[in-house]
Amino acid sequence: LAKTTQPISMDSYEGQEVNITCSHNNIATNDYITWYQQFPSQGPRFIIQGYKTKVTNEVASLFIPADRKSSTLSLPRVSLSDTAVYYCLVGDDPQAGTALIFGKGTTLSVSS
Amino acid sequence: DAGVTQSPTHLIKTRGQQVTLRCSPKSGHDTVSWYQQALGQGPQFIFQYYEEEERQRGNFPDRFSGHQFPNYSSELNVNALLLGDSALYLCASSPRGRVYGYTFGSGTRLTVV
Numbered sequence: 001l002a003k004t005t006q007p008i009s010m011d012s013y014e015g016q017e018v019n020i021t022c023s024h025n026n027i028a029t030n031d032y033i034t035w036y037q038q039f040p041s042q043g044p045r046f047i048i049q050g051y052k053t054k055v056t057n058e059v060a061s062l063f064i065p066a067d068r069k070s071s072t073l074s075l076p077r078v079s080l081s082d083t084a085v086y087y088c089l090v091g092d093d094p095q096a097g098t099a100l101i102f103g104k105g106t107t108l109s110v111s112s
Numbered sequence: 113d114a115g116v117t118q119s120p121t122h123l124i125k126t127r128g129q130q131v132t133l134r135c136s137p138k139s140g141h142d143t144v145s146w147y148q149q150a151l152g153q154g155p156q157f158i159f160q161y162y163e164e165e166e167r168q169r170g171n172f173p174d175r176f177s178g179h180q181f182p183n184y185s186s187e188l189n190v191n192a193l194l195l196g197d198s199a200l201y202l203c204a205s206s207p208r209g210r211v212y213g214y215t216f217g218s219g220t221r222l223t224v225v
Contacts, residue, residue, distance in 0.1 A: 042218050042219070043202045043203075043204070044202075044216050046214065046215070087154060098168075099145060099170065100147075100204070100214060101157065102147075102154030102155045103154050104153060
């Protein structure tokens with residue numbers, strides 16, 4: 001599974017757009033990119049998944065350049081409740097049942 | 113529709129004891145995975161069960177064992193507890209053959225003293 005590198009922490013203010021970039025230089029052809037969010041004392045929650053270009057849902061957008069060696073999670077107009085740890089995962093399509101491999105994630109702190 | 117349910121929510125055990133944690137997967141999910149999350153770290157994969165068999169295993173000693181029942185629920189057993197086993201234990205379920213994401217429970221906080 002490809003190793004990922006993301007910033008340890010980020011700070012933002014309410015109402016701003018936050019972009020968290022993840023580097024995955026050794027991504028394989030069949031690997032998907034998935035982001036999870038985790039609040040203290042809770043399990044991670046699936047945010048978004050993509051393979052290439054751009055994916056958008058009601059929570060976030062995921063931008064993946066053509067070379068797929070990095071990806072950016074974009075959170076529009078964050079609020080205090082977006083304070084959490086965000087994990088970038090790269091691996092096989094979960095359809096295959098591949099175990100999720102988490103790094104340390106990015107701790108996002110949103111202030112008023 | 114209930115999500116993933118784990119019990120108990122908190123547990124305190126003494127070194128050397130044995131512990132059993134339980135997980136009920138989300139309705140419609142047939143695959144259960146267990147993760148250990150130490151303070152300040154990301155979750156670490158322990159093992160995964162599907163059709164009542166262990167399908168994948170992470171880098172954990174044999175003290176960690178599990179079981180999946182016909183109703184897809186699962187148990188995680190840890191023998192000869194060490195202080196280092198103190199962590200949040202997370203259960204995640206998923207539907208085999210579907211693409212989008214695993215559903216995690218809120219975990220069991222195990223403290224070994």
